[in-house]
Amino acid sequence: MPAHRHVDPNPPAVTDLEAEAARWEDDGGPATPQLAAARWDRERGSSEQIDAEWLRISAELTARFPMIGDREDCIVTVETPTRSGAPAAFYPTLAKVEVDREVFAGHAPATIRPARYGDEDRYPAAWGAFCHEGAHAAHTKWGVATTPDQRMTAAYAAADMLEECRAEHRHLGRRPGDLKYIRSCATDLVLEGMGSNIPDNAWSAGYAAGLILSRRDAGILEDHEVADLEAEVTKILGEDTVAELTEIWTAVRDTADDDHEAMLEHGRAWCQAVGHDPSQPDPKESEDESEDGQQPSIPGGAAPGTASGAPSGAPNGGAIKAAIGKTAAKVAATESARQRAEQAAQFAANRAAAEKIRAKKAKASRARRAEDTAKAVFAxxxxxxxxxxxxxxxxxxxxxxxxxxxxxxxxxxxxxxxxxxxxxYRERVETRTSSAAPPGRLNMRAAMNRDAQRAAGATPTALPWTSTSRRATPTxxxxxxxxxxxxxxxxxxxxxxxxxxxxxxxxxxxxxxxxxxxxxxxxxxxxxxxxxxxxxxxxxxxxxxxxxxxxxxxxxxxxxxxxxxxxxxxxxxxxxxxxxxxxxxxxxxxxxxxxxxxxxxxxxxxxxxxxxxxxxxxxxxxxxxxxxxxxxxxxxxxxxxxxxxxx
The missing domain is CATH 3.40.50.410 (von Willebrand factor, type A domain)
Structure with missing residues (x-):
């Protein structure tokens, strides 16, 4: 169940505060006191200077987006909070991407320079969110063709979930070098999409599998990273259901970007596999607990706490959430090890380059010393x-x-x-050349091939005449x-x-x-x-x-x-x-x-x-x-x- 939808054909409505700020600024006034105070508290500095830096960052991200999202019409804004509530979101009807400032946490705005190629390596998770939304901008085209009623169903929610891996898979087909950035943000997006209270039921297990295990099959995550989650999902859903879900997300990867009927059909198949009515609404986090703290029954699913084989005695779940946490830790460990290996390789390359320079200088020094010795000896x-x-x-x-x-x-x-x-002494060099006409020696097979080519109406390519030239090489x-x-x-x-x-x-x-x-x-x-x-x-x-x-x-x-x-x-x-x-x-x-x-x-x-x-x-x-x-x-x-x- 996504806490926030970050590909939404219907962007959230403008809030009263945003409308008031827009009217005030259109009249030439400064930002409203409420917004200015919030920015000051949030950034601990001059709001005007900080906002100017974020505007620059937004403009630089917009300039780089055509290469990432494969389209020229999108605007990127960096703001807090985002209108979607997600770390990043794409609005296809507005051709707009929004990124939360918080994804750049740990970096002062003045030091963030997206226009400088290679600067993204300092904040890979933030750039991964940027690339993820670029994947949606380039490949998520089917959602705008659906109706508002369809978007309220569990089938659409399942299709929207499956779209996450499909878009990333298509994006990496265009830009395989973005894999490390996609990996850096994948776990954060999954945790954000699943929410903080994840019940151990069939819908949550299927949702986790569709977001995480499908990324393993797409080559984004690795086997050992998702092993714990795969075990928990299989325990809840069973091997046959997991195999059925695997067939669905495999088929989704081959679905066309604008085929909304196929995507909705995949979503319906997904709901049926996990025991949920595809025409019913998407299960919400707010429905996971009732007022007396007991978990309600899942529509189309099993009884509370025992959905599709989930262990009893844990009404609020915890196994799936713990497995996702282990996945996140393993991905982070893998990336940390990979970063250390890259740093070691770079260090070795730098050391080899420095050694090459030292060797070159030493060689030049020895050459100068040899020249001095020769002058002293042969003068x-x-x-x-x-x-x-x-x-x-x-x-x-x-x-x-x-x-x-x-x-x-x-x-x-x-x-x-x-x-x-x-x-x-050096031997003479012999050079053999072929030509269509004399002088030279006639090769009868090549001549017959040339006649056959002419007879067939083809352009003659056979060269029947060969000649040999001998050139003396100076000793x-x-x-x-x-x-x-x-x-x-x-x-x-x-x-x-x-x-x-x-x-x-x-x-x-x-x-x-x-x-x-x-x-x-x-x-x-x-x-x-x-x-x-x-x-x-x-x-x-x-x-x-x-x-x-x-x-x-x-x-x-x-x-x-x-x-x-x-x-x-x-x-x-x-x-x-x-x-x-x-x-x-x-x-x-x-x-x-x-x-x-x-x-x-x-x-x-x-x-x-x-x-x-x-x-x-x-x-x-x-x-x-x-x-x-x-x-x-x-x-x-x-x-x-x-x-x-x-x-």
Missing amino acids: PNAGTFTPGGMSGGVAPTPVIGTRTPTTAEKAAAGKLARGLRKAA PPLRVGIAVDVSGSMSPLAGPIASAAWILTKAAAATDPDSRTATVAYDQSLTAITRPGRAPERATIFDATGGGHALGDAIDALDAALGLSRPGAGRLLVIASDGYYQSHERAAAAWRIKALTDAGCAVLQIAFRGGYGPFPIPGATFLVLDSPATAPDTIAKAATEAIAATR
Whole structure:
């Protein structure tokens, strides 16, 4: 039994106070003292300022209503009290929606900004009431075609009750994003519609099922939220009656918006299912108790307190009301959990965005530091550079002289240059095209299909001629960075390391005029052996007696100088080292190597038997040699596979 009808083709009559206020304001006077005093007490502030804010809110809601209610002719007013007495109502004959100010409780009028999209998330229940009335404005069209006598019957009351879920279901079909708002207000509307004194009889049980369980079947509420109410309704009505009611509200969802005969027929079927005469008036709350406090018999129903299986001993009921309260609590808990999950997801997204910004800034900072290191290492006449400075003076250079490369080393460099050119080579690109006319190769099946299409009078779509074009892909130049370990563990291998460094540098420089290469010797300091754009004529002799391994800084310098992490060239980093490092040195090199390989740069570690190793560096292709001068094929093959794997 609705306490207040909030879709009424016949709006309430204007009260004497409202008429007096309208006449007074039409004459240019202020609001009547009674209304002004009531507003002052209610709002605890300047009535003119507060009324102005509510007028603004009404105008902003009116501006947004066409999207919600799918019509342009409706006016929205926010007032207290509403003429209907309900939290919100829609008057189809007036094209007017009214919303009670109380649904915005907890929010000062000056802070409510419906014109600002997203502001509705601060008051979801109020916006849900707004959306609910928008659903009625868009889809409740059958009521105006009924007669006043029909509206006084229980059949109309049942149809009006079933319309609640039907309108929301149709609305969510247009605007599925409004579900959270509809859910937020659904329970409040149900409690308002059922009233505060709900007897445990067949009519009340059916009414609760039609308002709440039907919303479960429509996907608005969830199974666990209505389980308690479903149990109580089934206890009162029985499983067969509940199944019959379910069929009715399922059929109602498929009823046309303006089919009043079908809706009234559903209402009559509903009344008959719960044992009430559909032509009788809607049972009123005022009839639930007689003057001596006893519950009267329900017209067309069972005896007091035992209607359709309701438990005796509870004349005023309470089970249905308690079950509705549990439903409300569960809906609130679900929405609270969902809100916490959304907030957690938003927090995670914000944190990921902040982390992305921090990573971007850190990457830019590392790039600037790498550029500074490259300038310090490869500057003309630059000496040995120690990242972070060195206490006690300048680090000595590991270069102790140069020598003429041997014939074997020259031959190895030539072989390796050919291997590197092969690694960077790109096959020609073939493109096949089809056409309706020559040139090209005739495909007989396609030609026959084209003739058949013409014969059938259809537009020919078959393309019988195919041609192949081949376009050479320019072989990109090479960028080869070489990092040579000159720490103390490499002392027994100083000769092979110097030979390998010269062979690699000379071979890379000989592959293409646009190729660039650079070599850095590193221990705890960095020393440029060859600079970008300069091919070495003599082999460098190293004194491998240094301490520490600044391989990470060496990689940064070579990357900044040669662009190893930038696409557009065949890129290769060669590390000549035994890999005998401390854990922090290995980690500093490993993440830089991973960044290079992720960017498409091949990384090759060359080690020699003997000394303290060899130990592989994580992320690099590991190659162990006996002698660099006698293994150019092995180096070329490893470089070719490494470059090809990163294309």
